[in-house]
Amino acid sequence: MKIAVIGTGYVGLVSGTCFAEWGNHVVYVDNNAEKIARLNQGELPIYEPGLDELVTRNRNAGRLSFTCNLAAAVEDAEVVFIAVGTPARVGHGDADLSFVYMAAREIAPLLAENAVVVVKSTVPVGTGDAVEKIIASVRSRGSFSVASNPEFLREGVAIHDFLNPDRVVIGVEDENAHAVMVALYSDPLAEARTPIVLTQRRTSELIKYAANAFLATKITFINELADLCEQVGTNVGELALGVGLDKRIGSSFLNARPGYGGSCFPKDTLALLRTAQDHGIALRIVEETVTANEARKRKMALKVLDAVGGDVDGKTIAVLGLTFKPDTDDMRDAPSVPLIETLQRFGATVRGHDPVGMENAARILDDVQLFDDPYECARDADAVVIVTEWESIRRIDLARLRQVMRAPALIDLRNAFEPAAAEAAGFRITAIGRPIVRQADNVVDFPAKSKPRDKARAAETTPRG
Structure with missing residues (x-):
């Protein structure tokens, strides 16, 4: 598949690189030209064991590239991941979704027919609904899908966690998203028989928060x-x-x-x-x-x-x-x-x-x-x-x-x-x-x-x- 990943932070870099390792063609897009230039030179903005080698191998194989050109990245992409930051708003505690919504507005007119927009960022319940509404304001419903696919990566062992997950959670609301997302994960994880949890989009969004809250409570x-x-x-x-x-x-x-x-x-x-x-x-x-x-x-x-x-x-x-x-x-x-x-x-x-x-x-x-x-x-x-x-x-x-x-x-x-x-x-x-x-x-x-x-x-x- 051709995959576009919006955001070159921790989640985006690890996820997109691992998708490329599975044989997909991944294009990263970020509006920070200096960051993109450094990535094209092999300089990563984060430290994660093994990630630099994985990026280099897939870039050399032609499966991984970096650009500031959003239109070129999204064009013909079957799946577009939104993997931007959602920091806590100072003084409020709730997630700042401005970067998620900005990405949705910018990709809306550029999406290929039947493209699946996947929110990979950690977001509150209902964010997928809002993203769908934003995109639907400029194009007809049914010409795209919006899915939720939260990450469960532990820093320090994130590559292992992605390539060998204990489960994959996917939240979808239509058959197109269901088929595309299952195809993306099922073959690479078939041998390990990794459970793929298919659920409603809102449930998928809540699973991520519930899991992290439980682990924080355990600590x-x-x-x-x-x-x-x-x-x-x-x-x-x-x-x-x-x-x-x-x-x-x-x-x-x-x-x-x-x-x-x-x-x-x-x-x-x-x-x-x-x-x-x-x-x-x-x-x-x-x-x-x-x-x-x-x-x-x-x-x-x-x-x-x-x-x-x-x-x-x-x-x-x-x-x-x-x-x-x-x-x-x-x-x-x-x-x-x-x-x-x-x-x-x-x-x-x-x-x-x-x-x-x-x-x-x-x-x-x-x-x-x-x-x-x-x-x-x-x-x-x-x-x-x-x-x-x-x-x-x-x-x-x-x-x-x-x-x-x-x-x-x-x-x-x-x-x-x-x-x-x-x-x-x-x-x-x-x-x-x-x-x-x-x-x-x-x-x-x-x-x-x-x-x-x-x-x-x-x-x-x-x-x-």
Whole structure:
């Protein structure tokens, strides 16, 4: 098939490139001429493992191209994907659909007969209806179709997720869209017998939000249990194992962490809440998930304060791992940002290191010195905080790290290191959801609630600066 993809962001680049890998001819279109020029030179605007090789291979094979010419991209395309951004509107929480609607208006007069317009962007219920109405204002109904095909890509393993999905969700309202979309997916996924969920367009749109809200809730659930584990002297890792082996629950997203972030969960939970509010429905669990997650990100700064004696004023804190998760350069809603901002308000000097996300981090973080080398980042630091568990950070030489530091505080917010190994290297380690074990007598200490300075406690409710 000839496929046009509008938008060269994360979803568009991964999806279109994988469609080309399946043998389709894909044309990307974006109105940013500089971005298109860089893409034609092989420079990708995002980091995703393996994507650059896949783009190069398919571009060299003639199955992938980039252009600013919308008419040329859409001409004769059987399928036109809208894969533009839908960020949360500042101060509102609902999704900003202006880019989706703009794309619909621009492609409407250019579509080939019986072309299927597919909304790949994450959008609220009813967006497909609005797109159909926009296109129908300039051409007759029945000469085109509008479908919903949400993505379920995890940053860092997105190519695998697309080429080997656990399911494909397609929302259609007519036979033309049904036939074209099934043909697009059925042959490449036939051998794996991947389930293709065919449903109404509105249901498809809601499935995406419901899935992300559920996963965000699962993360928040284990994070809150991690807090309980610390107080009662149990290990959240063992707890998660015991719970996750239940097939009804599963082990995915049961790793305690400093809160969820990224481009999806934060904005999608807010958008789902706004949709529910617009229809008079209260999603209390999702509301509490959003509130608890925001509080947790800043609460992590209190763990740092507790680990260094209750006060970071005048101290140097090294933060290793800045992106919201490993294997991506995405800094959107990364837990490192509110953590760093809170520590800075308490008077700390903060340094940072990330294997890939330094360029994006520099755009977001103020007054943070960034280092390519983690040991230089930690030199003369009073504490090291692990925020993102990159493999290179997991493999760090703990003994060498301790040697360059001024003090032995290691705050491991991803449980990247075994406490015994850290203690053997000379560290005093603070982890997530783990009891404190005294190395001398191996006695489990059930810690009382720490009492850092009053201004530290205010961090849990301090708005993001």
